[in-house]
Amino acid sequence: MKRPLHWIPTELHSHTVHSDGTMVxxxxxxxxxxxxxxxxxxxxxxxxxxRPALTxxxxxxxxxxxxxxELTTFFGHVLVWGAEPSVDWRTLGPSDLGPALGSLGHRSTxxxxxxxxxxxxxxxxxxxxxxxxxxxxxxxCLEVWSGVDPDLLVDNHRALALWDQLLDQGVRIxxxxxxxxxxxxPVPGLRSATFVGVEGSDPTDFIQALHRGRAAPSLGPLxxxxxxxxxxxxxxxxxxxxxxxxxxxxxxxxLALGSVEGPRVALVSxxxxxxxxxxxxxxxxxxxxxxxxxxxxxxxxxxxxxxxRERLLAFTNPVYGASGL
Amino acid sequence: MGEFLYRAEGRLFPETSRSHxxxxxxxxxxxxxxxxxxxxxPKLLEDPGAIAPLAAEGxxxxxxxDAPDPxxxxxxxxxxxxxxxxxxxxxxxxxxxxxxxxxxxxxxGLEAGPVPRGIFRITLSVHAVVTEACxxxxxxxxxxxxx
Numbered sequence: 001m002k003r004p005l006h007w008i009p010t011e012l013h014s015h016t017v018h019s020d021g022t023m024v025x026x027x028x029x030x031x032x033x034x035x036x037x038x039x040x041x042x043x044x045x046x047x048x049x050x051r052p053a054l055t056x057x058x059x060x061x062x063x064x065x066x067x068x069x070e071l072t073t074f075f076g077h078v079l080v081w082g083a084e085p086s087v088d089w090r091t092l093g094p095s096d097l098g099p100a101l102g103s104l105g106h107r108s109t110x111x112x113x114x115x116x117x118x119x120x121x122x123x124x125x126x127x128x129x130x131x132x133x134x135x136x137x138x139x140x141c142l143e144v145w146s147g148v149d150p151d152l153l154v155d156n157h158r159a160l161a162l163w164d165q166l167l168d169q170g171v172r173i174x175x176x177x178x179x180x181x182x183x184x185x186p187v188p189g190l191r192s193a194t195f196v197g198v199e200g201s202d203p204t205d206f207i208q209a210l211h212r213g214r215a216a217p218s219l220g221p222l223x224x225x226x227x228x229x230x231x232x233x234x235x236x237x238x239x240x241x242x243x244x245x246x247x248x249x250x251x252x253x254x255l256a257l258g259s260v261e262g263p264r265v266a267l268v269s270x271x272x273x274x275x276x277x278x279x280x281x282x283x284x285x286x287x288x289x290x291x292x293x294x295x296x297x298x299x300x301x302x303x304x305x306x307x308x309r310e311r312l313l314a315f316t317n318p319v320y321g322a323s324g325l
Numbered sequence: 326m327g328e329f330l331y332r333a334e335g336r337l338f339p340e341t342s343r344s345h346x347x348x349x350x351x352x353x354x355x356x357x358x359x360x361x362x363x364x365x366x367p368k369l370l371e372d373p374g375a376i377a378p379l380a381a382e383g384x385x386x387x388x389x390x391d392a393p394d395p396x397x398x399x400x401x402x403x404x405x406x407x408x409x410x411x412x413x414x415x416x417x418x419x420x421x422x423x424x425x426x427x428x429x430x431x432x433x434g435l436e437a438g439p440v441p442r443g444i445f446r447i448t449l450s451v452h453a454v455v456t457e458a459c460x461x462x463x464x465x466x467x468x469x470x471x472x
Contacts, residue, residue: 019417019435045417046405047434072417074343074452088412090345090405091449120387122342123379125397126452129387246451 004065005197005214005231007222008038008064008255010206012177013079013115013143014192015070016042018050021182029057029065031184032103036253037193039064039206041081042176045072055143055150066203070115073097075131079143081176082110094234098134111178111210113141118155136171141210145177145217149189151311160312167297167318170272174210174233174317177217177286189253190219190306197232209233216300218314220254221283223247223265225316227290238322240290244274245301247285248314254307257281260313263304268319270296279304289317327360331442331465335456337365337402346449348463352409356415356440358428358468361447363406365405365461368421390455394421406435428468439471 013251015021016028023031025042027185032040034091044055051067058065064183071078077088078097101112121129136142144159145151145298163175166285177192198205198215208216213233218224225232235274236242248265250256257263258281266276267288276290279302331350334356370376373394380394405415406427414435416425425432429438 016433020417020419044434046415046419049414049431050436090450120383122383122453123455124387124392124395126343126401142451154389155418158388229338273370314443 003199005206006198007195007197007216007239007251008206009036009193009251010036010039010041010066010196011037011181012041012066012068012081013043013146014177014181014290015044016050018047018056019045019070021035023184025053026057026182027184029054029061029063033061035191036325037063039066039196041066041068041206043070043079043081046089058154064174064201064203064206066206068133072127075129075301076117076129077115077127079113079115080110080143080205081112081210085110088312094131094133097115097132098138098139101138103133105292107140107208109204111140111174113143114139115143115178115208116146116155116159116180117142118158119146120155123289126239136166136173139173139177141174143178144175145192146180147189148179148187150192150217151175152189152309152311172213172320174213174215175217175315176210176215188304190311192217192219193253194218195222195251213317216314217242217317218254218302219313220251220300221248221263222251222313223302224249224285225267225298225319227302232316232319235320236322243289244256244289244298245248245285245287247283248279248300248302249283255313257283257304260304260306263302263313266301266303267298269298270294270302274298327468328330328464330359330463330467331463333463335461336398337415337451337461338457339454341451342453344384344451344453348447348449350445350447352440352442352445355471356428356444356467356469358426358431359440359445359470360466361404361406361423361425361427361467362423363466363467364422365400365402365459366421367456368399369461370400370455371396381399389465398453398455400454400456402459402461403450403452405448407446409441409445409446413440451455
């Protein structure tokens with residue numbers, strides 16, 4: 001019997017004064033609580049010294065704090081969630097990340113992702129652009145959404161296109177969102193979260209969920225997707241004749257569908273769009289029979305007009321076909 | 326003010342970008358802590374005429390045709406430390422004048438504890454030099470010996 005998942009709005013990418021953020025851990029935890037997050041990962045650049053203070057402050061606010069770090073190199077920024085990795089970022093050239101991650105051995109206690117892969121590098125932001133030549137199979141996650149109001153940024157459109165391309169190639173990599181939160185400023189736009197589907201509330205549950213693809217970046221609406229017993233991130237059984245069931249509802253966090261003009265949900269896949277439905281202010285649920293044996297992955301997108309601009313509002317990681325991935 | 330243990334100065338260039346300079350100094354005693362002062366200048370490149378070609382090159386390289394010229398570009402140098410026992414943390418931050426402490430009350434980003442006798446390694450990570458040149462000064466002082 002599968003345990004039910006709890007979908008927790010999580011900030012997976014944040015900084016404090018322990019690197020180049022302006023918040024002390026206590027402020028970051030208070031701000032995360034105020035923003036309604038249920039979990040927060042501290043990913044300071046190349047140091048983990050902020051972890052103990054953040055953990056203590058997180059407990060005061062009922063926040064799950066996921067230990068993390070951003071390996072900040074000249075050729076890419078690597079998000080690492082979990083135990084402090086024994087990788088010396090100062091020794092990494094463009095071809096060295098793969099072997100370095102390989103040397104970590106079994107990675108069940110770590111999840112590793114590429115941060116903001118298309119943000120401009122030197123002279124704008126050295127190392128921000130992803131230049132490592134390791135196969136994306138070697139990573140667990142891809143930060144498809146970076147920053148505030150992520151769908152307005154062209155770099156994130158490129159990351160989404162890369163992710164779809166990887167999925168089509170059979171690479172299984174979990175899409176995440178991260179604000180890359182450095183300051184306690186008022187949010188100048190729509191804030192995103194990664195809704196992480198966890199069985200429990202231990203930080204390791206979040207790392208396992210990232211490994212398993214149980215994640216849905218969103219501005220607020222919470223999409224759902226399943227085929228039979230297989231949910232987001234799972235693989236459906238060979239021979240399954242179950243339809244794909246999908247939908248979206250308000251999460252209670254962030255943007256509500258009632259403030260979106262023309263909201264709609266689409267089921268997209270390696271075969272293109274399988275279905276699109278208009279949504280009411282409370283969302284809706286739908287199903288699509290699966291007839292084509294060539295279907296290898298399907299995921300949900302929620303779109304609509306907010307503040308006069310058409311936007312991607314939320315998306316799930318895929319449910320995967322029985323073979324091919 | 327503690328005993329001077331080390332001093333270095335130097336000049337960096339755009340071609341120095343994306344490289345690490347390493348200073349290895351031998352500490353012949355156990356120290357309660359160290360005070361490291363690090364400064365570099367200039368920090369900013371604000372001349373629109375100098376920014377334009379760099380930004381144009383960046384736009385082309387990173388496929389960002391619509392990105393406007395930024396109002397400024399900045400040099401970024403950061404320090405990290407290793408003592409004879411291992412990694413002592415990183416100070417990845419933007420100010421171009423920093424005083425950092427290792428010891429019982431370390432600066433954020435750095436690991437607490439004394440600094441043992443042996444090779445002490447300072448890594449100066451040159452993330453970006455966007456100005457014609459950039460000069461730096463680095464000094465290390467003792468915060469007292471371990472009793």
